[in-house]
Amino acid sequence: MKVVITGGAGFIGSRLVHEWSAAHPEDTIVVLDSLTYAGHRESLADLEAQHRCQFVRGDICDPARTSDVLRGADLVVHLAAETHNDRAVEGPLPFVRTNVEGTANLLEACRKQEVKRFHHVSTDEVFGSLPLEGTDRFSDSSPYAPRGPYSASKAGADHLVRAWHATYGLPVTLSNCSNNFGPNQHPEKLIPLAITRLLEGAKIPVYGDGKNVRDWIYVDDHCRALDLIAHRGRIGATYLVSAGTELPNIEVVHRILRQFGKGEEAMEFVKDRPGHDRRYALDASRLRSELGWKPMFDFDQGLAQTIDWYRTNERWWRPLLPSSSLAGR
Ligand SMILES: NC(=O)c1ccc[n+]([C@@H]2O[C@H](COP(=O)([O-])OP(=O)(O)OC[C@H]3O[C@@H](n4cnc5c(N)ncnc54)[C@H](O)[C@@H]3O)[C@@H](O)[C@H]2O)c1
Numbered sequence: 490m491k492v493v494i495t496g497g498a499g500f501i502g503s504r505l506v507h508e509w510s511a512a513h514p515e516d517t518i519v520v521l522d523s524l525t526y527a528g529h530r531e532s533l534a535d536l537e538a539q540h541r542c543q544f545v546r547g548d549i550c551d552p553a554r555t556s557d558v559l560r561g562a563d564l565v566v567h568l569a570a571e572t573h574n575d576r577a578v579e580g581p582l583p584f585v586r587t588n589v590e591g592t593a594n595l596l597e598a599c600r601k602q603e604v605k606r607f608h609h610v611s612t613d614e615v616f617g618s619l620p621l622e623g624t625d626r627f628s629d630s631s632p633y634a635p636r637g638p639y640s641a642s643k644a645g646a647d648h649l650v651r652a653w654h655a656t657y658g659l660p661v662t663l664s665n666c667s668n669n670f671g672p673n674q675h676p677e678k679l680i681p682l683a684i685t686r687l688l689e690g691a692k693i694p695v696y697g698d699g700k701n702v703r704d705w706i707y708v709d710d711h712c713r714a715l716d717l718i719a720h721r722g723r724i725g726a727t728y729l730v731s732a733g734t735e736l737p738n739i740e741v742v743h744r745i746l747r748q749f750g751k752g753e754e755a756m757e758f759v760k761d762r763p764g765h766d767r768r769y770a771l772d773a774s775r776l777r778s779e780l781g782w783k784p785m786f787d788f789d790q791g792l793a794q795t796i797d798w799y800r801t802n803e804r805w806w807r808p809l810l811p812s813s814s815l816a817g818r
Contacts, residue, residue: 493521497518526675549592561602605660662723665729671791682694687751693755706730729775731771732786
């Protein structure tokens with residue numbers, strides 16, 4: 490089977506390519522990625538050296554390039570996106586271009602090339618924000634209510650995917666996942682930012698009061714869900730992916746501090762981002778009941794592995810250190 494993974498040089502994409510290659514060694518894996526600041530071809534270097542994946546540098550907004558790469562593809566798993574909320578607030582238009590126009594272009598290329606299956610990777614942020622107090626969770630029938638340029642552009646992409654299914658019969662599946670963490674995540678995101686700040690002897694900046702709640706999942710658990718849904722998910726269906734680990738950002742920071750043997754003197758509160766959603770939580774029961782998925786990593790175990798990885802892979806993250814990034818997706 491020929492599988493095209495867009496955004497395969499990014500955080501989740503590169504982990505997915507590794508998982509996929511191990512689980513399905515018979516597949517031909519082609520990575521399509523334009524290598525923005527968030528793409529790292531070296532994350533795939535081991536697989537490329539063993540000819541276990543092919544890398545194509547290309548923009549998903551480029552019709553000729555995408556059509557060419559998708560020729561003969563059986564399955565497309567679409568992760569390429571602009572993903573960082575702080576960057577979206579500073580400059581929203583690249584998010585609209587890649588996430589909306591790029592997805593539309595990819596769908597058109599799939600239609601022309603008669604790709605047999607298209608899996609779209611999306612986020613819980615399309616559903617908006619839940620109240621801090623309360624136990625409600627988003628389900629696949631929750632209305633879309635994105636509140637920022639990133640989530641709005643991902644919501645737009647989700648609608649396009651469903652429209653190409655309804656209008657042209659493109660065989661699609663969708664998934665909306667909660668906050669991922671793990672190795673190879675850009676140090677602009679909360680957990681790697683906190684870890685790399687501590688490794689540098691600097692303080693962890695925490696947005697606002699730190700009470701914003703996120704639903705955390707270790708990246709490899711998300712990748713196993715993507716593999717299952719892309720193979721066995723019902724065509725037209727949407728699966729929510731969550732490990733059910735809801736934690737306030739300040740608790741995440743405390744747990745990281747504990748693993749470093751440090752106290753609150755190693756963190757500081759900073760001014761909040763505008764429109765910062767308060768709480769996300771997802772109901773993943775369809776994924777569990779229909780496809781038998783369950784998470785294999787608990788939060789603290791995943792966190793320990795992640796900290797170990799950043800301790801031993803300074804060469805990967807040091808060149809990426811942002812000058813002004815703040816903690817909190
Ligand atoms: N990280 C999370 O917590 C999370 C949670 C839920 C859903 N998602 C979704 O999962 C996907 C991957 O997220 P991530 O955190 O790995 O992102 P990332 O920012 O680490 O990687 C994005 C990748 O897309 C590539 N890319 C960007 N624009 C492109 C373009 N125009 N053409 C081709 N390639 C392009 C980048 O080079 C990079 O390799 C995204 O669609 C994101 O919305 C992420």
